[in-house]
Structure formats: C-alpha cells, structure tokens
Amino acid sequence: MTDAASYSHRDTLRDGTPVEIRALRPEDAVEMLAALGQTSAQSRRRRFFIPKQHFSDRERDFFMEIDFEHHVALVACVDDAGIVGGGRYIVTEPGRAEMAFMxxxxxxxxxxxxxxxxxxxxxxxxxxxxxxMAEVLLENAAMRRVFDRFGFVRVKGQDPDALHLELKLS
Known part of the structure; x- marks a missing residue:
C-alpha cells in the first residue's frame, strides 16, 4: 500500500513542463496561501461555490491538517513557480470520498x-x-471535461447550479 503522506511523483505537463505531484506538507502553508492569492474571484467561486475572499484560521487549519487516511491532499509543484495547484479527497463515509481541486x-x-x-x-x-464524488458548477466546463475523461458520471444532485459526479472504483 502506498504511503500517501510521503507521496511524490515526477510528471510532465502537456507542454513539456516538468511537474512534481506530491503530498501536501505542513510547511506548505505559506506557499498555499500565496497560490490562493494568485487565483481570480471566479476561480475561487468555482472551487468553493461562493465568493471567497479570505480564509479563517479554522479554514486554514482544515486545509493544512491532513491525516492522509480520511483526508488526502496533493499539490502540483513546478520548479521555478512553486505550488501551482492542488487537489484533495475527504472520506465522507466508509468507502466514499469527495474530491476538490484548485x-x-x-x-x-x-x-x-x-x-x-x-x-x-x-x-x-x-x-x-x-x-x-465531486460537485462541479455547471459553468465550469473545463473541470467537467476533466472529470468526463476519467469516467465520472452524472447522478442526481441537490444543487441546480452544480453537477454531482461519481466514479465507481471497484
């Protein structure tokens, strides 16, 4: 079994840029906040579904205190740019987890x-x-295409402005 807390993998973007996909670390907190500062209001709304301008201490703690069992978080790092993105899943019930990306x-x-x-x-x-599982705003066509490529399917959700997507792993 892979140790998610020490996960690290070198990869390449479509344009040939090398990128490291690795576990989020406690020492990444300042760089994560800096990366969030490089996102537009629209990108933050697409991620959090509300206009998000700042994060409380409690929210910051939640995003940074990862147990790598029930809450797994990875970041994408580029050598001369630092953290350029992140994704996570949070187990919501046994066997099921919800995903989110920025x-x-x-x-x-x-x-x-x-x-x-x-x-x-x-x-x-x-x-x-x-x-x-993932919730994606209807307007977020780019992220919907990413989920489509990986086989996520639409299921009935409660939010009329969002798609509820699921991927069976077994």
Whole structure:
C-alpha cells in the first residue's frame, strides 16, 4: 500500500513542463496561501461555490491538517513557480470520498487538474475506496471535461447550479 503522506511523483505537463505531484506538507502553508492569492474571484467561486475572499484560521487549519487516511491532499509543484495547484479527497463515509481541486489561473488549461485527479484516483484505489464524488458548477466546463475523461458520471444532485459526479472504483 502506498504511503500517501510521503507521496511524490515526477510528471510532465502537456507542454513539456516538468511537474512534481506530491503530498501536501505542513510547511506548505505559506506557499498555499500565496497560490490562493494568485487565483481570480471566479476561480475561487468555482472551487468553493461562493465568493471567497479570505480564509479563517479554522479554514486554514482544515486545509493544512491532513491525516492522509480520511483526508488526502496533493499539490502540483513546478520548479521555478512553486505550488501551482492542488487537489484533495475527504472520506465522507466508509468507502466514499469527495474530491476538490484548485489550479492558479496562470496554470489553468495545461493539464494540472487531470494529473492531480489521476494521482488521487490511484491513491483512493490503493486505500480501498469504492467511490469518488465531486460537485462541479455547471459553468465550469473545463473541470467537467476533466472529470468526463476519467469516467465520472452524472447522478442526481441537490444543487441546480452544480453537477454531482461519481466514479465507481471497484
């Protein structure tokens, strides 16, 4: 079984840029906040579903205190740019987890979301999860395409402005 807390994998973006997909570390807190500062209001709304301008101490703690069993978080790092994106899954009930992603605006459209998703799916399978879920705003066509490529299917959700997507892992 893979140790998600020490996960690290070198990969390449579609344009040939080398990228490291690795576990989020406690010492990444300042760089994570800096990366969030490089996202537009639209990108933050697409991630959090509300206009998000700042994060409380409690929210920051939640995003940074990862146990790598029930809450797994990966970041995408580029040598001269630092953290350019991140993704996570949180186990919501036995065998099921919800996923979320954020890529800073200047790096969107280069394949980072897909790489993070691929690595998180592998970790979820290794952790014996049976299903991954995601909520995506209808307007977020780029992220919907990423989930489509990986086989997520639409299921009935409660929010009329969002798609509820699921992927069976077994």
């Amino acid at each position: 890529v800073i605006d200047a790096w969107q459209g280069r394949g980072i979301g897909g790489l993070l998703l691929r690595h998180l799916i592998a970790l979820a399978r290794d952790a014996k999860l049976s299903e991954l």
